[in-house]
Amino acid sequence: MTAANSNGVLDEEIPLLTRKDFVSDQEVRWCPGCGDYSILAQMQKTLPGLKIPREEIVFVSGIGCSSRFPYYVNTYGFHTIHGRAPAIATGLKTARPELTVFVITGDGDGLSIGGNHLMHLLRRNVDVTVVLFNNRIYGLTKGQYSPTSPIGKVTKSAPMGTTENPLDPIKLALAAGATFVARSVDRDTKHLEATLSTAAQHKGAAFVEVFQNCNIYNDGAFASFADKDVRQDRMVYLENGKPLRYGSNLEHGIRLNGFQPEVVESPTNDNELLVHDTNREDIALPMILSGMNYPDFPVPLGVFRQVERDTYDGLVAEQVGVARDSAEADLEALIAGPETWNVL
Amino acid sequence: MTTEIESPLSEGVTTRDRVTIRFAGDSGDGMQLTGTQFTRTTAVYGNDLATLPDYPAEIRAPTGSLPGVSGFQLSFSSNDIHTPGDNPDALVAMNPAALKTNLRDLIPGGLLVVDDGEFNSTNLRKAGYENNPLEDGSLSSYRLLRIDITKNNADALDGLDLGAKERFRSRNFYALGLVLWLFSRPMDTVVRWATEKFGRNPVVLEANLRALRAGNAFGETSELVHERYEVPPADVEPGIYRHISGNEATALGFVTASHLAGLPLFYASYPITPASDVLHELASFKRFGVKTMQAEDEISAVCAAIGASYAGQMALTGTSGPGLALKSEGLNLAVMAELPLVILNVQRAGPSTGMPTKTEQADLLQAMYGRNGDSPVAIIAPSTPGDCFWMAIEAFRIALKYMVPVIILSDGYLANGSQPWSIPKLAEIPPVLWRQADHETVSHAYERDPDTLARAWAIPGQAGFEHRVGGLEKSYETGDINYEPGNHHKMTLTRAERVARIADDVPDIEVVGPQEGDLLLLGWGGTYGSITSAGERARAEGKSVASAHIRHLNPFPSNLGEVLSRYDKVMIPELNNGQLSVLIRSQFLVDAIPFNKIAGQPFKITEILGKIDEILGLAGPYEFEF
Ligand SMILES: Cc1ncc(C[n+]2csc(CCOP(=O)(O)OP(=O)(O)O)c2C)c(N)n1
Ligand code: SF4
Ligand SMILES: [Mg+2]
Numbered sequence: 017m018t019a020a021n022s023n024g025v026l027d028e029e030i031p032l033l034t035r036k037d038f039v040s041d042q043e044v045r046w047c048p049g050c051g052d053y054s055i056l057a058q059m060q061k062t063l064p065g066l067k068i069p070r071e072e073i074v075f076v077s078g079i080g081c082s083s084r085f086p087y088y089v090n091t092y093g094f095h096t097i098h099g100r101a102p103a104i105a106t107g108l109k110t111a112r113p114e115l116t117v118f119v120i121t122g123d124g125d126g127l128s129i130g131g132n133h134l135m136h137l138l139r140r141n142v143d144v145t146v147v148l149f150n151n152r153i154y155g156l157t158k159g160q161y162s163p164t165s166p167i168g169k170v171t172k173s174a175p176m177g178t179t180e181n182p183l184d185p186i187k188l189a190l191a192a193g194a195t196f197v198a199r200s201v202d203r204d205t206k207h208l209e210a211t212l213s214t215a216a217q218h219k220g221a222a223f224v225e226v227f228q229n230c231n232i233y234n235d236g237a238f239a240s241f242a243d244k245d246v247r248q249d250r251m252v253y254l255e256n257g258k259p260l261r262y263g264s265n266l267e268h269g270i271r272l273n274g275f276q277p278e279v280v281e282s283p284t285n286d287n288e289l290l291v292h293d294t295n296r297e298d299i300a301l302p303m304i305l306s307g308m309n310y311p312d313f314p315v316p317l318g319v320f321r322q323v324e325r326d327t328y329d330g331l332v333a334e335q336v337g338v339a340r341d342s343a344e345a346d347l348e349a350l351i352a353g354p355e356t357w358n359v360l
Numbered sequence: 361m362t363t364e365i366e367s368p369l370s371e372g373v374t375t376r377d378r379v380t381i382r383f384a385g386d387s388g389d390g391m392q393l394t395g396t397q398f399t400r401t402t403a404v405y406g407n408d409l410a411t412l413p414d415y416p417a418e419i420r421a422p423t424g425s426l427p428g429v430s431g432f433q434l435s436f437s438s439n440d441i442h443t444p445g446d447n448p449d450a451l452v453a454m455n456p457a458a459l460k461t462n463l464r465d466l467i468p469g470g471l472l473v474v475d476d477g478e479f480n481s482t483n484l485r486k487a488g489y490e491n492n493p494l495e496d497g498s499l500s501s502y503r504l505l506r507i508d509i510t511k512n513n514a515d516a517l518d519g520l521d522l523g524a525k526e527r528f529r530s531r532n533f534y535a536l537g538l539v540l541w542l543f544s545r546p547m548d549t550v551v552r553w554a555t556e557k558f559g560r561n562p563v564v565l566e567a568n569l570r571a572l573r574a575g576n577a578f579g580e581t582s583e584l585v586h587e588r589y590e591v592p593p594a595d596v597e598p599g600i601y602r603h604i605s606g607n608e609a610t611a612l613g614f615v616t617a618s619h620l621a622g623l624p625l626f627y628a629s630y631p632i633t634p635a636s637d638v639l640h641e642l643a644s645f646k647r648f649g650v651k652t653m654q655a656e657d658e659i660s661a662v663c664a665a666i667g668a669s670y671a672g673q674m675a676l677t678g679t680s681g682p683g684l685a686l687k688s689e690g691l692n693l694a695v696m697a698e699l700p701l702v703i704l705n706v707q708r709a710g711p712s713t714g715m716p717t718k719t720e721q722a723d724l725l726q727a728m729y730g731r732n733g734d735s736p737v738a739i740i741a742p743s744t745p746g747d748c749f750w751m752a753i754e755a756f757r758i759a760l761k762y763m764v765p766v767i768i769l770s771d772g773y774l775a776n777g778s779q780p781w782s783i784p785k786l787a788e789i790p791p792v793l794w795r796q797a798d799h800e801t802v803s804h805a806y807e808r809d810p811d812t813l814a815r816a817w818a819i820p821g822q823a824g825f826e827h828r829v830g831g832l833e834k835s836y837e838t839g840d841i842n843y844e845p846g847n848h849h850k851m852t853l854t855r856a857e858r859v860a861r862i863a864d865d866v867p868d869i870e871v872v873g874p875q876e877g878d879l880l881l882l883g884w885g886g887t888y889g890s891i892t893s894a895g896e897r898a899r900a901e902g903k904s905v906a907s908a909h910i911r912h913l914n915p916f917p918s919n920l921g922e923v924l925s926r927y928d929k930v931m932i933p934e935l936n937n938g939q940l941s942v943l944i945r946s947q948f949l950v951d952a953i954p955f956n957k958i959a960g961q962p963f964k965i966t967e968i969l970g971k972i973d974e975i976l977g978l979a980g981p982y983e984f985e986f
Contacts (some may be wrong), residue, residue: 040828042840071823076667079831087828087841092820094670095830096663097693103660107667107675108820110651111626115671115820133663136656332651339646347619347648348786351612353602355549356783357404360598 033064040090046081051202051228055149056088058209063089066116066216073116076105078130080122081156082149082228099130102137105144106328113329117144118216123164124154127183131163138192138221140328145215145222148185151230152237159233171233186306186320189223190299196222197302197320201242202229207253207317214319220327241310250310254318259289262314270313275300277308294322373544375590378437380445381539384462385454386423387416387430390532394452395432396778397536401549403603403780406593407436410889411778412444412962415717424486429461438592442744442889444777446964450542452535454478454509456487463499472502473538475531477510505584509534509575516574517567526564530571537575544590547576597782604781606745606774607634610704611641613752615648618674620753621760621792626668627676628653628661633716634772635678635706658683662690662703669699670829672796672819674756678704681723682713684767685730691765692731695855697829698815700759700794704752707771707885709960718960719772721885722936727767728914728943734852736859738762739914741769743888746781748774751911753792760794761865762858763814769913771935773886773962797825805829806839813858815839863915869923873899873906879975880927881907882952884940887963891933894968905972910940921948931955931975933968959986 038060046052063073073091077083079098086093096104101119109117119137126134126148137146153171154160160173164185168177189197196218200211208226215222227238241250252262252270260270261283269283272290283289293301302320309315381398385391392413399411414431421428435445450471453459455478466472479494493499494506513534517527533554540547550572558565579585604612618625627650629639643652651668655661661677669675679687684705694701707723709715727739738758742751748770755766797805797816805818805827818825827839835842836850871880873895883891888909895907908923910916924930924944930952932941938954945952955971957963973979 042828069823070826071821074670074820086830090826092826093828093830094667094697095828095832096666097689097831100659100663100690100693103655103663104667104670106660107626107628107653107664108671109667110653110664111624111668111671111673111675112820132656133660136660332653336646336649336651340649343647345647345649347616350645350648351616351786352600352783353604353608355400355404355553356600356602357406358600359406359596 033070035060035064037070038063038090040088042087044088045084047232049231050081051151051230052082052085052149054202054205055147055208055226055228056085058205058212059147060089061209062212062216063091065213068116072114073118074108075118075120076101076108077120078122078125079156080125080154081230082122083120083125085120099125099128100133101125102130102133102146106137106140106142109142109144110329110332113143113333116216119144119146121146121148122155123148123150123152123162123185127163127185127188131188135188135192138189138194138223141193141195141220141325143220143327143329145218145224147212147215147224147226149228150185150225151228151234152182153230153234155230155233184306185223185225187303189225190302190306190321194223194321195220195325196322198223199225199227199317199320201227201238201317203242203244204247204317211318218322220325241315250314252308252314252316254292254294254305254316254320256292256294256319256322259286259291261289268314270308272304275304277304277313279313294319296321297323372586373588373590375592377439377591378435378441378445379450379543379589379591380433380435380448381450381452381543382431382433382448382462382465383452383535384429384431384458385532386457387421387428388423389430389454390529391430391432391454394532394536394539395434397550397553398539398545399434399778400553400603401540401545402434402436403601404549405545406596407591408439408441408594408596409434409436409780410441410444412773413776415776417715417717422486424455424457424483426457426461426487429458431458431462436591438594440594440596442893443962443965446966452539454531454535456483456489456493459493460487460489466502468501470502471505471542472499473505473507473535475509475535476506477508507538507578507584512574512578513571516570520567520570521563522567526567530567533568533571534575537572537577538579541576541579542585542588544588547572596780599782601780602783603778604746604749605776605778606742606748606770607637607706607776608641609746609748609781610742610752610768610770610775611638611645613749614642614676614756615645615650616749616786616789617753617756617792618648618650619786620789621674621756621794623672623674623794625650625674625676626653626665627651627678628655628664628668629678630655630658630661630683632658632680632683634708634775635680635683635704637775638678638704638706658686659690662687662701665701666690666694666697666699669694669701670697670819672817672821674702674760675700676702676704678706680706680708680716681710681726684723684726688731691737692733692735693831694765695731695735695737696831696833698763699765700756700763700817701765702755702759703765703767705767705769706775707769709958715960717772719886719962720935720958720960721769721771721887722939722958723769724884724913724936724939725942727769734856736856736914738764738766738859738862739769740766740912741885741910742774743885743909743911745774745777745779747911749781749784753789757792758862758865760792761814762812762862763817764859769885771886777886797822799824804839806834806837812861813854860915862912863918866912866917868919869908869910869917871906871908871923874904875906876926877904877906878927879903879905879929879931879972880924881905881968881972882910882924882930882932882940882944883907883934884910884913887933887935890963890965890968893965894972897965897969898972903972903976913940913943916947924948924950929953929975931971933957933963933971935962957984959984
């Protein structure tokens, strides 16, 4: 997403906005303690830094607890229908490429009913930022399992446990060709804010999965590795060009043995560790990283991939520009067609 | 069905006021090209005409097989005509399968031109003929012209650097040349077109032109052909004309509407027969600022269009019946968010995948009621291929003025059918108006115009109008989410009233024929030609029969109820199982008589005449002969 605004106003002319400017007059209606509050707060902190006027920003969401988000942000907002936000955002951004567009979705909204649209938005590389709130449950409909619920999970719709394999949103985004793929977690507010900000500034489709706690229907889904006191040892922060080290004293590392990642205890030398590279065209490395899950591995957070490619909305606009420059737009002639005759 | 006058001018030329020809061959034989080129020549010549292409269901059925037959029918006349004709006076059959599938429609005594060279044992077997019909006397009631087109054509191409396959391929130009001669038409329109089309490939161009001239010369010199026909130009309204198909007119109408409104057009669609041509056309209009998106499915297409509408542009999506079903949830979002949106539905035979290449008008009730909740949208339908242009503009006029989705119900018959069309002057078409929110007149995006009840169109980029819309019910006052009982009641009535008020803003329905009388034929959409012609013929036979055609289906024109009351009986011919009948009966409590044909084919005029006689008590119950 670009930081330029459509009026061509220079940055210094835009009045400096603060977090408060992005708080709408609507009462926030999530359950107390819900992870969604943190994501909202980090987003509201991120937006002023983009230096884009409020009226040039649009939040588009589907349906779900998460998709209530646009009501609470004082920009333009469209709370649409279940799963379709990526399609609506694609039309919006293609019609008006100068706007800054965010898609807010959930694990059910974006991966179940709307999986197809999400895949195609990423494949087309539409210049929008997608934030997927993954609570591994259907919150709004009161606790059915979702496509990211682990197999065996007991929910209202699976009293004996689910019999379905879950989907990994990061793998889906990578396979769809997303040019920016990242993961963060509601509890780590600093990392979340930084990730949202980097994603928003990426030119092209940016996909961010946020682990989000639903304290009512799936409390503690991420606690075993994301809780503050264990996080250091059970999650690894991906940084471009840096070896994969984690632990409170960075005493653990990850190395590659063929295609297989391995945990190295107290590595003596960075050379033996896997060095993260977000800019690779092929997706082998981020795919391997996305396969690392607790308890066998630390769970990776951060940017898995960031590459540059032409955007869909940009190419569509370019073709219109080329067509306009190369041929006269004579509507009268178009209506008359190739052959006419005169009746007197 | 035609009047014959001996021509005093040239010997052997019979003057007729109307002729219907059908070209039929294998789908690889290029019959659509032969048909359209004959049509263009005839249009330029000055006849009124109407066409009906008939595509096979499969793209490439086995060569020579019955399902592989492709046809093209046109009717041309010295008078005003409305339909491509019931039964052809002349049939060109390029192989046995084409003869087998089309012969039963040819009028007794009709002219039958066959490619003799293709009636070999293999092709006869593929078509299911035990004996060669050209030999067994079974065609004695027709004027049979046996010509070895395949061989004559190959001879004409002698010396060209072309394989046998390519030579065979230009047979359609030979047939075209012959038929042009038969109906006294010049070759120059075809020559000009072919030169442009095949200019880059000189050998193919040469082959096609040689074939065309050889066919023409054969008519001129052969002793076989004793008679030719002449259909003098029609006496039509003065003006500049072109030849146009419904889908072409539709696409032109949309780009014109964009010009008239001064807003960019955004079209999102998922390919589907018979609507895909509109996508192809609009994709080639980029120089007019048109953006097109081939979406991943129809749900995405309607949603992308809604995104463009929210962005303040002219949002359009197009499909056929199964796609309209997928779009209903999105359509409802546009109803709830009160966004302008146009949905083109080029109907085809259903239900489900149905018969994709065959026409039907059976999506009226889907358009009217196929959504959850009380969810009114505007519905309009073009009546002729040329009218598609005007209805495309009308759809955007209504959508933008009333901030409402509008469904256009075209159909396969209109989409692929064609007619000469009087080219409008751009400067004479009224502008398409819309009202963007501005701080002087409204304070928020849900403030309504007191006349139209349309809300203000506030679009991203407008400072001070930042607001949130969506599919949840909103407060009548503020547009914020609201679940109060009285508010939902009021908002539902407001959405209905906003659509109802469109009735005051559309032209009265016009009656053709007596202003009161025994019977009114009431129709909508692509059946205009057959119904109007049937009315004309019934009146010529002295019957008190009028016809009226509805272009605005929701809401109906405000005078419709009064018009219905002026006739003893109302008959509603439809290519469905009685959908307009349901609406007319429920809205006007009129005991309308449905006349339903669900055969994937348009009405024949004689079918409607048969039903008229039944209703007027002049004949027994009418039965279709399929
Ligand atoms: C067409 C349709 N089907 C079903 C629903 C009901 N529904 C609303 S939200 C939802 C699931 C939401 O789950 P998720 O996307 O994970 O969002 P969360 O509430 O967990 O944030 C469902 C099934 C709907 N609104 N629309
Ligand atoms: S149900 Fe869960 S996801 Fe929804 S608001 Fe409550 S805590 Fe949050
Ligand atoms: Mg969820």
